[in-house]
Amino acid sequence: MMKGNRNRKEKQLVRISFSLNGQKVEAEIKSSTILLDLIRDVFSLKGTKGACREGECGSCTVLLNDVPVNSCLFPAINANGKNITTIEGLTKSDGSLDEVQEAIVQNGASQCGFCTSGVALAIKGLKYHYKKLNNSKKINAVLTPNRKDIKKWLEGNLCRCTGYVKIIDAAEKALINE
Amino acid sequence: MNEDLEFIGKPFPKIDARMRVTGTAVYGNDIILPNMLYGAILRTAYPSALIESIDISAASKFPGVVSVITADDVDVNNISYKRDHPILKKGEVNCIRDEIAAVAAESIEIARHALTLIKVRYKVRQGIYDPYEALKDNAPLINKYAENKYNNKNLAEVFHYEHGDLTAQKNISKVIISRRFNLPRVTHTCLGTSNITAHFNKTDKKLLLYSSTQVPFLYQRDIAHALKMNPSDIRIIQPVIGGGFGSKLDMYPFEPICALLSIKTGRPVQILYSREEEFIASPTRQPMIIDITTGADKSGNFTFREINIMKDNGAYTSWGATTPFVMMQAFSSLYKVGACSFDSKAVYTNNVFAGSFRGYGNPQATFALERMIDLMADKLGIDKADIRVKNANQKGEITGQGLHYDTCGHRECLETVISKSEYKKIQSLNKKGRYRHGIGFASMLHVGGGAKIYRSDGCGTTIKIDPYGFCIIITGSSEIGQGSETVLAMIAAEELGIELSRIKVINSDTDVKPWDVGVHASRTSFVAGNSLLGAIAILKEKLNKKAAFILNTDFSDLQYKKGKINSIKEGKSIDLDKVVREMHFSPPGELAIASYFYEPDSHFQDKEFKGNVSGSYAFAAQAIKVEVDTYTGNIKVIDVYVAQDVGKVLNPLLLAGQIEGGILQGVGYAISEELLFEKGRLLNPDFHNYKILTASDIPDIHFFPVETNDKRGPYGAKGVGEAPLIPTAAAIANAVCDALNLEFVELPLTPERVMIALRENISI
Ligand code: FES
Ligand code: FES
Numbered sequence: 001m002m003k004g005n006r007n008r009k010e011k012q013l014v015r016i017s018f019s020l021n022g023q024k025v026e027a028e029i030k031s032s033t034i035l036l037d038l039i040r041d042v043f044s045l046k047g048t049k050g051a052c053r054e055g056e057c058g059s060c061t062v063l064l065n066d067v068p069v070n071s072c073l074f075p076a077i078n079a080n081g082k083n084i085t086t087i088e089g090l091t092k093s094d095g096s097l098d099e100v101q102e103a104i105v106q107n108g109a110s111q112c113g114f115c116t117s118g119v120a121l122a123i124k125g126l127k128y129h130y131k132k133l134n135n136s137k138k139i140n141a142v143l144t145p146n147r148k149d150i151k152k153w154l155e156g157n158l159c160r161c162t163g164y165v166k167i168i169d170a171a172e173k174a175l176i177n178e
Numbered sequence: 179m180n181e182d183l184e185f186i187g188k189p190f191p192k193i194d195a196r197m198r199v200t201g202t203a204v205y206g207n208d209i210i211l212p213n214m215l216y217g218a219i220l221r222t223a224y225p226s227a228l229i230e231s232i233d234i235s236a237a238s239k240f241p242g243v244v245s246v247i248t249a250d251d252v253d254v255n256n257i258s259y260k261r262d263h264p265i266l267k268k269g270e271v272n273c274i275r276d277e278i279a280a281v282a283a284e285s286i287e288i289a290r291h292a293l294t295l296i297k298v299r300y301k302v303r304q305g306i307y308d309p310y311e312a313l314k315d316n317a318p319l320i321n322k323y324a325e326n327k328y329n330n331k332n333l334a335e336v337f338h339y340e341h342g343d344l345t346a347q348k349n350i351s352k353v354i355i356s357r358r359f360n361l362p363r364v365t366h367t368c369l370g371t372s373n374i375t376a377h378f379n380k381t382d383k384k385l386l387l388y389s390s391t392q393v394p395f396l397y398q399r400d401i402a403h404a405l406k407m408n409p410s411d412i413r414i415i416q417p418v419i420g421g422g423f424g425s426k427l428d429m430y431p432f433e434p435i436c437a438l439l440s441i442k443t444g445r446p447v448q449i450l451y452s453r454e455e456e457f458i459a460s461p462t463r464q465p466m467i468i469d470i471t472t473g474a475d476k477s478g479n480f481t482f483r484e485i486n487i488m489k490d491n492g493a494y495t496s497w498g499a500t501t502p503f504v505m506m507q508a509f510s511s512l513y514k515v516g517a518c519s520f521d522s523k524a525v526y527t528n529n530v531f532a533g534s535f536r537g538y539g540n541p542q543a544t545f546a547l548e549r550m551i552d553l554m555a556d557k558l559g560i561d562k563a564d565i566r567v568k569n570a571n572q573k574g575e576i577t578g579q580g581l582h583y584d585t586c587g588h589r590e591c592l593e594t595v596i597s598k599s600e601y602k603k604i605q606s607l608n609k610k611g612r613y614r615h616g617i618g619f620a621s622m623l624h625v626g627g628g629a630k631i632y633r634s635d636g637c638g639t640t641i642k643i644d645p646y647g648f649c650i651i652i653t654g655s656s657e658i659g660q661g662s663e664t665v666l667a668m669i670a671a672e673e674l675g676i677e678l679s680r681i682k683v684i685n686s687d688t689d690v691k692p693w694d695v696g697v698h699a700s701r702t703s704f705v706a707g708n709s710l711l712g713a714i715a716i717l718k719e720k721l722n723k724k725a726a727f728i729l730n731t732d733f734s735d736l737q738y739k740k741g742k743i744n745s746i747k748e749g750k751s752i753d754l755d756k757v758v759r760e761m762h763f764s765p766p767g768e769l770a771i772a773s774y775f776y777e778p779d780s781h782f783q784d785k786e787f788k789g790n791v792s793g794s795y796a797f798a799a800q801a802i803k804v805e806v807d808t809y810t811g812n813i814k815v816i817d818v819y820v821a822q823d824v825g826k827v828l829n830p831l832l833l834a835g836q837i838e839g840g841i842l843q844g845v846g847y848a849i850s851e852e853l854l855f856e857k858g859r860l861l862n863p864d865f866h867n868y869k870i871l872t873a874s875d876i877p878d879i880h881f882f883p884v885e886t887n888d889k890r891g892p893y894g895a896k897g898v899g900e901a902p903l904i905p906t907a908a909a910i911a912n913a914v915c916d917a918l919n920l921e922f923v924e925l926p927l928t929p930e931r932v933m934i935a936l937r938e939n940i941s942i
Contacts, residue, residue: 047201056865087201112659113198114369114420163838
């Protein structure tokens with residue numbers, strides 16, 4: 001009985017629409033669908049990785065209305081009406097690199113690269129975060145994150161190759177670029 | 179000779195970085211083939227049991243399941259270099275990873291569900307999880323392939339090495355100290371989990387594998403043996419790899435299993451590990467117990483080392499069982515030492531089997547060795563920095579094991595970190611109160627020019643220039659994130675005057691690329707670099723001939739720069755692509771292509787494990803400062819001073835990346851990482867409970883490359899990849915012992931261990 005109910009509910013599809021890398025898209029999903037699976041399997045955007053699928057590594061990071069989230073834990077249904085940016089959307093439409101990507105390349109911050117999509121979006125999210133802080137009227141001085149703030153912000157992005165030094169260098173360069 | 183190098187020594191970003199930073203790199207984890215099935219593996223529920231029956235009927239009938247296989251359905255050979263590892267287990271299981279059945283289905287969900295429908299009846303056994311227990315006379319044989327070897331003991335591999343006169347050296351020793359050290363099981367945690375996609379074509383009977391292997395040609399041979407196929411009917415393509423660190427040196431059962439599922443179904447099949455499966459079923463570093471006795475004479479000269487190592491081999495043997503090759507080197511030849519006796523046993527247990535991991539036994543050996551040096555220095559009342567410098571290796575030395583140090587930066591490395599850390603000025607570190615400070619030293623020796631352990635340690639290269647002036651390097655070597663493509667492209671750019679954006683590196687297809695042993699032993703820049711230089715020399719002879727003819731000059735007058743070949747004497751030049759077109763299209767017609775096979779002039783070791791096994795040797799020293807919080811037991815690694823003899827810096831940006839990444843893995847080994855097992859079962863198969871370090875944990879790393887210009891290396895370079903993590907745990911442990919004035923004989927130095935030691939104020 002219980003099982004039957006659950007199955008029926010699982011089968012019920014929900015239609016959501018959201019903006020994916022600047023394009024309006026729609027999808028019919030189960031209420032249990034995870035955003036990462038929607039991005040990778042339905043929209044075939046393989047740049048977003050799923051190295052743990054339990055919220056521990058950050059390789060699945062995407063931007064949801066400019067805020068980094070772990071897409072492996074995020075119910076796709078909650079993306080309805082939102083703006084999602086994946087690594088493919090960070091790259092400019094002519095194929096040239098966003099300043100964050102460029103900083104990662106120039107500073108040697110990507111070795112095997114499996115963490116890199118998540119790292120790039122986390123750094124981009126940090127940029128947006130400070131932009132918002134600085135735009136909010138309460139503050140007059142321009143805030144920029146220091147190395148310690150950057151490290152703290154990137155704590156959720158595991159990298160096994162680089163030892164993080166070059167990642168933090170890249171973040172610093174990208175943030176100063178403002 | 180290296181005065182005006184345009185590319186070598188410059189911080190070029192990786193040539194493949196753009197594809198990695200845009201999400202367009204296709205990792206094995208991203209591959210989708212038409213009509214592809216998804217494979218999943220049923221692993222045992224018990225680490226040691228007899229299998230009474232396996233019932234796959236319900237799983238086979240489940241909609242969407244295409245094939246279910248067990249050992250009864252396949253005709254295969256065992257794998258591992260000892261051939262002691264059945265791909266699918268029959269009759270018994272011996273460790274928690276053991277593969278019992280596999281499913282191929284239309285979706286991953288169906289495949290996983292089908293696993294739950296397979297009914298296995300076990301007769302559970304006690305199992306043996308302690309190597310000392312496993313060696314007792316009454317212990318049952320764990321791996322039946324060990325039968326009739328080593329007196330029917332649970333022994334997988336035994337090594338003995340010695341040099342010098344042990345008794346004489348003991349007699350002249352002023353101090354003799356013995357200790358037992360216990361090194362944990364840690365794992366690679368590559369961010370990209372293990373994966374394989376197999377495609378067997380039923381019509382032409384050929385097998386295509388998209389595999390993460392770092393040794394594609396050995397792998398091709400091994401998988402052919404496992405599947406009873408002809409190696410040439412198997413083509414290996416290496417997609418982009420999400421981290422290696424030694425984990426892809428062995429072939430594991432899931433790989434031939436995936437091939438078998440494809441052979442059965444005639445469709446492409448993919449197996450992709452979850453993170454939990456990665457923790458449970460991918461390799462680990464060798465855990466070991468090291469009994470060591472060392473001595474020094476009254477002036478602090480090292481006299482002898484006596485070592486006995488117990489390695490927990492787990493249920494099957496991997497390449498990791500041969501780590502004593504490397505450990506013998508460290509014990510016999512790091513610092514000068516009159517005599518050395520080394521014994522090691524790899525013992526079968528019902529634990530998971532260990533594989534190879536960056537450093538290959540060397541972090542363990544170096545830990546024991548460098549801890550002992552501090553203990554001896556203390557007892558002799560000699561400064562711990564001075565005693566190291568005094569015993570440092572030297573250029574021209576031939577060690578007891580027969581290693582030839584034609585270049586040697588050991589002493590310079592030590593002196594560099596001693597002075598840069600300002601050790602001599604900071605004698606009075608804070609040893610009281612809540613936060614205590616300490617400093618520790620450690621050195622390391624590792625092969626820096628390949629290692630002759632297979633019949634060949636060679637690498638082939640084919641290089642060509644197309645009629646548009648682009649250069650294509652087809653190399654036997656593999657890229658696993660370490661930056662080898664970039665280094666090779668820089669070498670070609672340097673020699674041929676072609677800009678980097680016009681150079682492509684082809685390195686991922688066994689049907690195309692020439693033979694190479696694979697990525698291991700920090701050998702790629704050295705061996706593949708030399709191989710490429712050899713190919714370039716041949717190619718240039720051909721180009722020179724044509725260019726000299728056109729420019730009306732002789733070879734020695736020609737210079738390759740910025741896409742042109744210049745005649746200095748004549749003051750004329752010609753575009754490189756034009757020369758190539760002339761070669762191709764004017765009779766008699768010749769291709770701008772050349773191949774070369776480079777084999778280092780190193781030697782096999784003899785039966786006593788003596789001989790000059792590598793083309794070059796790398797040295798390093800680290801000085802590490804720590805702060806220990808005596809209220810919480812937390813260790814903060816503050817500064818790492820690292821000096822490394824790299825021969826010659828080929829690319830400072832990539833080099834620093836290798837150093838920093840390696841050091842952080844070493845810090846993890848020292849203070850946070852440990853796979854926890856209870857009776858053969860893994861207790862912490864996730865990133866929450868197995869702590870790899872994050873951006874917040876990084877120390878300040880101060881790196882000082884030491885250039886000794888080894889004439890055998892490309893531009894003088896030596897291997898660098900493994901070295902940075904080798905001395906790190908040893909130096910940290912020495913620093914923590916210094917800070918607390920306590921002794922630790924175990925890793926990792928977790929807060930818990932530190933607190934216990936402080937509370938009991940005794941050694942643990
Ligand atoms: S995959 Fe989402 S946090 Fe690891
Ligand atoms: S570059 Fe490999 S995990 Fe970060």
